[in-house]
Amino acid sequence: MALTYQEFSQKLASELRPLYSPEESQVLIEWLLEHHLGLRRVDVFHFMEEKDIPESIWKDFERLKTGEPIQYILGHGPFYGREFLVNQHTLIPRNETEELVHLILKENPQPGLRVLDIGTGTGCIPITLKLELKSPEVFALDVSKEAIEVARQNAQKHHADVEFILLDILTDTPTLFELDILVSNPPYVPEEEKESMHRNVLDHEPHLALFVPDRDPLLFYRVIAQKGKRLLKTSGKIYFEIFEHRGSEVCDLLKTMGYSRIKLHQDLNGKDRMVSAINE
Missing domain, CATH: 1.10.8 (Helicase, Ruva Protein; domain 3)
Incomplete structure (x- = not known):
């Protein structure tokens, strides 16, 4: 028929x-x-x-x-006008993260910036920044060797010269200094939120990249911000994607650690989704 x-x-x-x-x-x-x-x-x-x-x-x-996400079925997903390879070792690139990248591009038009992405997954953030910024030097790290391999494949696919580093930010610090920008979309969903999540996320996306302990929901923000004090140059910028209910807490954390000009940014749906600050 x-x-x-x-x-x-x-x-x-x-x-x-x-x-x-x-x-x-x-x-x-x-x-x-x-x-x-x-x-x-x-x-x-x-x-x-x-x-x-x-x-x-x-x-x-x-x-x-x-309920398996279509990006995993097809093996790729869109991000900032490009297709990125994905698999079960990487989170699926999302619109909110595109907004984080767009914020960085809008606020940093100058050439020759040194950029580090922490928890890179597919590599969508550093690869996009490499291709959209003016002559940047871009680094990215992840604790998952499988994710790093996917990120390298994506960089090769898009002809983006990004240096990828296998490293656990909770226990180690990369030997990079005088960075202009440090960006991270770290694990931020409290474990207590698991049952309220859509099954296609919970059953298929890597929990390593999603969840933090209920007892320490700001774990990654605190550790990354601490290490950012050493990695960033004076006046360097830090950018986070955040859990929408933790905006004020992340801002307060950055304030206590000596960051200045701290801003909470909303996404297109009006949700608190990004935080930026300056290293003083």
Whole structure:
């Protein structure tokens, strides 16, 4: 039986409704069809026979119905206009992190900056900064060797000269000094929040990159800010992505550690999502 693109996409999307909203379901199916068939929403009247749909679509659709994020199914996800490889060892790049990168670009137009990203995952932050800033020197580190490998692949894919370092920031300090910018999207979700999280995040994304102990929710911010005092030059800047309910606490922490011009930034949805400060 012949179906139009619209009819076929709506039929598949209806099977995702137990897991996703109607809008999310439709977007996910459109993403799947574009990946496998090269078809997009503008192909609304394109006809197809279900018997001619490749088996790969049905296999991926079954994975999608389990709640597995489509970025892991397809092996890539978009970030700041580029596609980044992802796998189960890396977090999926998100819109909030794009806003963090955009903030850094907007506030730092000068050339030749030295930049360090801590907890790099896919490498989306340092690679984007390398390609968008003017002649920067960019470094990135992560505790996961598997994540570092993905980040290196992404840097090669996008022809970005970023130096990646395997290092646990909680126990070691990189031998980098006189940095202009230190940026981090560290683990910040308290373990007590696990049960309220969407299952597709909880069941599939790496907990190492997500969660912090309930007893010490500012662990990574405190350690990174402490080490930032040594790594950053005077007047160097520190940027954090934060858990939306911890904005004032992160700001207070930075103040007690001697940072100045501390700012709490909201994302496009009006949520407290980023903090910036100056090393004095």
